[in-house]
Amino acid sequence: MDLNVALLGFGNVGRALARLLDEKADVLRDQYDLEVRVVGISTGRHGQAIDPAGIHLNSALDAVQQGGSIAGLSSTEYGASLADTVQFAAEVPADLVFESIPTNPRDGEPALSLVRGLLARGVHVVTANKGPVAFGYRELSALAAANDAGFFFESTVMDGAPVHGVAREGLPAAAIHRIRGIFNSTTNYILTRMEQEDLTFDEALTAAQQIGIAETDPTLDIDGWDASIKTVILANVAMGADLRPADVDRTGIRGMALEDVQAAREAGQRIRLICEAVRAPSGEVSARVYPESVPVQDVYASITGTTSIVDFETDTLPRLTLIEHDPGPHTTAYGMLADMVNITRGRHRGLPSA
Numbered sequence: 001m002d003l004n005v006a007l008l009g010f011g012n013v014g015r016a017l018a019r020l021l022d023e024k025a026d027v028l029r030d031q032y033d034l035e036v037r038v039v040g041i042s043t044g045r046h047g048q049a050i051d052p053a054g055i056h057l058n059s060a061l062d063a064v065q066q067g068g069s070i071a072g073l074s075s076t077e078y079g080a081s082l083a084d085t086v087q088f089a090a091e092v093p094a095d096l097v098f099e100s101i102p103t104n105p106r107d108g109e110p111a112l113s114l115v116r117g118l119l120a121r122g123v124h125v126v127t128a129n130k131g132p133v134a135f136g137y138r139e140l141s142a143l144a145a146a147n148d149a150g151f152f153f154e155s156t157v158m159d160g161a162p163v164h165g166v167a168r169e170g171l172p173a174a175a176i177h178r179i180r181g182i183f184n185s186t187t188n189y190i191l192t193r194m195e196q197e198d199l200t201f202d203e204a205l206t207a208a209q210q211i212g213i214a215e216t217d218p219t220l221d222i223d224g225w226d227a228s229i230k231t232v233i234l235a236n237v238a239m240g241a242d243l244r245p246a247d248v249d250r251t252g253i254r255g256m257a258l259e260d261v262q263a264a265r266e267a268g269q270r271i272r273l274i275c276e277a278v279r280a281p282s283g284e285v286s287a288r289v290y291p292e293s294v295p296v297q298d299v300y301a302s303i304t305g306t307t308s309i310v311d312f313e314t315d316t317l318p319r320l321t322l323i324e325h326d327p328g329p330h331t332t333a334y335g336m337l338a339d340m341v342n343i344t345r346g347r348h349r350g351l352p353s354a
Contacts (some may be wrong), residue, residue: 001033003344004052006040006092008085008114009100010064013128013155014041016329017098017336018057024337032341040092044102047071048088089114096124096150096343098336099132105220105229105245108135115140115151122147124348126339128155128332134229134245137236145351150343157183157230158308159327160335165342166322167238167312168351174314176239179277181310182303183230185327186214186221187253187273192304194261195270201256213306224252224289227275231287234310235277241285249288256291269293270301299323 005021007014021028021036028034037054047069049055055073063070085101097118103111108131115132118125119140127133132140133153144151157163158181167176182188186208193204205222208214220226228248235241253273264271272294277287294300299321303309306327312320324331342348 001344002035002037003096003340004037004039004094005096005098005340006042006050006088006094007038007098007100008040008042008089009098009102010041010043010046010060010070011100011102012329013100013332013336014043014098015061015064016333017100018061020330020333020337022057028341032344034341034344036340039094040088040097041070041073042085042088042092042101043070048085049073050088050092051075052093085110085114086117089118094123096126096340098340099125099127099129100332100336101129103129103131105131105134105225108132112136112140116143119143119147119149119151122149124150124340124343125152126150126336126343127153128336129153130156130226130229130233133233133237137233138242141351144348148349150339150348152339152343152348153233154339155332155335156233158310158322158324160331160333160338161308161310161322161324161327162335162338163234163310163322164237165338166320167234169347171312171314171317171320174316175279176312176314177279178313179231179234179238179310180313181234181275182272182300182308183275183310184221184224184227184273185306185308186218187224187227188303188307189213189305190222191253191256191261191271191273194256194258195265196304198258198262200258201253222252222254224248224250224273227252227273227289228287231275231277231289235285235287238312239277239279239285241277241287243285243287247287249286249290251290253291264293267293268296270296272300272303274300
């Protein structure tokens with residue numbers, strides 16, 4: 001099966017995905033009968049390229065590495081005519097688009113509109129962006145189904161761990177009563193450094209920024225917004241809720257006192273930023289993000305550094321736990337590749353209504 005794909009976004013994740021597609025080309029061909037051809041790449045600062053005959057990935061990677069433009073990789077009919085990302089998304093001749101562009105976490109744009117446009121014309125979409133799923137899951141899922149297109153987003157929560165795959169295909173007919181986890185690597189890293197090295201919050205945050213785990217403006221992480229968005233995604237997708245990030249009862253760890261971390265440690269506990277979605281007897285789903293002291297013997301106390309965890313509590317399996325270690329762009333890229341394979345296997349068809 002020939003599959004033409006495009007990369008909408010070519011940052012750390014997009015470039016890791018390009019390398020992974022190249023590394024796995026033989027596996028995809030021999031085990032899944034997939035001949036994957038990259039026909040388009042759109043970057044934020046290095047131009048855009050479309051070539052229906054295929055773009056040489058190493059050439060694109062080299063151009064970006066050297067700070068140059070990839071526009072010269074376009075075929076003659078496209079040349080330098082691509083004005084912006086919107087035009088790229090409208091014209092790229094791809095069967096499937098990998099989307100990983102920077103997006104406003106408060107409204108999901110511009111990714112939400114771009115994904116909407118792609119699905120409307122029957123293009124499969126694999127996104128690593130939390131915004132479109134948090135703000136448009138029901139709409140986009142319905143649009144995808146109406147156009148026989150796949151819309152998968154494994155890498156939106158816990159990078160490439162198969163969290164959505166487990167909920168979608170591993171728990172058929174199960175009623176999920178509660179989802180609980182640690183979803184934000186930055187805050188978990190900060191809390192770990194504080195408890196293990198007696199660093200103040202500001203010192204631990206600076207350490208996280210120095211190694212690239214925390215942004216220069218860490219608001220989304222330390223105030224609990226990133227964790228809330230991920231919690232909303234799981235609540236909406238796996239539990240049928242219709243929440244938005246603003247609906248989450250949210251408390252972050254900004255200004256966490258070292259004395260509180262030390263007191264928890266002396267009491268045989270560890271502080272973790274817990275994410276939780278719970279179904280009430282009425283059927284209503286609510287969500288919370290909050291710091292909690294957990295006993296040292298609890299599995300959550302063992303989740304240190306950038307490791308993440310999720311628990312599914314259902315009517316059939318009391319507690320199913322997934323733990324992801326050492327995430328990074330490579331693991332996020334793998335989640336996107338797995339989504340591509342699952343879409344080509346038809347796993348997007350026949351899903352329960354959102």
